[in-house]
Amino acid sequence: MSGEIAVTPILAVLVAAALAAGAAAFGGIPLVLRGRLPLAWIGWANAIAGGLMLGVAYSLFTAGGRPDALRVAAGAVLGIGFVAFTHRATGTHDLDLNRLDQTPSEYGYQVILVSALHAAAEGVAIGAAMAVSLPFGIFTAAAIAVHNVPEATVLAAILTARGVRPRDAAGLAVAANVNQILLAVVTFAVIGESAGLLPWALGFAVGALVCLVLAELLPESYRQAGRTGIALATILAMGVVILLDAVRPR
Numbered sequence: 666m667s668g669e670i671a672v673t674p675i676l677a678v679l680v681a682a683a684l685a686a687g688a689a690a691f692g693g694i695p696l697v698l699r700g701r702l703p704l705a706w707i708g709w710a711n712a713i714a715g716g717l718m719l720g721v722a723y724s725l726f727t728a729g730g731r732p733d734a735l736r737v738a739a740g741a742v743l744g745i746g747f748v749a750f751t752h753r754a755t756g757t758h759d760l761d762l763n764r765l766d767q768t769p770s771e772y773g774y775q776v777i778l779v780s781a782l783h784a785a786a787e788g789v790a791i792g793a794a795m796a797v798s799l800p801f802g803i804f805t806a807a808a809i810a811v812h813n814v815p816e817a818t819v820l821a822a823i824l825t826a827r828g829v830r831p832r833d834a835a836g837l838a839v840a841a842n843v844n845q846i847l848l849a850v851v852t853f854a855v856i857g858e859s860a861g862l863l864p865w866a867l868g869f870a871v872g873a874l875v876c877l878v879l880a881e882l883l884p885e886s887y888r889q890a891g892r893t894g895i896a897l898a899t900i901l902a903m904g905v906v907i908l909l910d911a912v913r914p915r
């Protein structure tokens with residue numbers, strides 16, 4: 666794995682992560698077209714985004730390889746710890762990420778903050794995947810880019826329900842993803858200096874992504890769009906990523 670680190674230029678990481686973050690702008694389109702979205706759409710959007718994240722987490726875990734499984738697992742514990750700690754420290758551990766009505770005034774800022782922390786973990790995923798190989802890095806960045814669209818739709822729906830113009834909400838959704846670029850580049854550069862950190866970084870991303878899906882994206886979705894439908898949409902989105910990972914160019 667480590668032999669390929671040097672051949673992926675840092676510029677490729679920067680461009681791929683920037684495109685992934687920029688994809689969030691498309692998430693604002695449903696708001697521009699429709700204004701207010703049905704609550705079930707918010708549930709579906711979170712389920713699809715969550716399923717894509719679980720697929721990415723699976724791919725990252727298998728990329729870690731059998732010899733490094735223990736280090737990947739230890740990294741996953743750190744990733745879960747990161748999510749738990751940052752949510753506690755920012756007072757957002759009980760925050761539902763998809764409420765449109767009857768929210769306190771600080772809810773809008775909290776949701777942007779949670780989205781920014783969420784995107785940071787996904788930046789680590791892109792950076793670690795790029796360190797595995799350029800094709801795997803591009804694949805991971807593409808999956809994160811696609812998933813940024815429904816996630817941005819949810820954020821934009823919350824913000825427009827609070828009086829933000831749809832176009833500004835789409836801009837804020839992109840802004841919340843900017844640290845995804847930073848974390849991708851930093852993670853990649855750090856692994857480039859110390860290749861032994863790669864399984865730890867892969868594991869960190871796996872733990873953080875799975876934790877974010879279970880604790881942040883899915884809980885409220887079940888109430889908004891029905892349990893079976895949400896479960897099926899999540900599994901389907903996850904399966905697509907795993908399938909595409911199996912057939913992608915190496």
Ligand SMILES: [Zn+2]
Nearest residue numbers: 714718783816
């Ligand atoms: Zn996400």
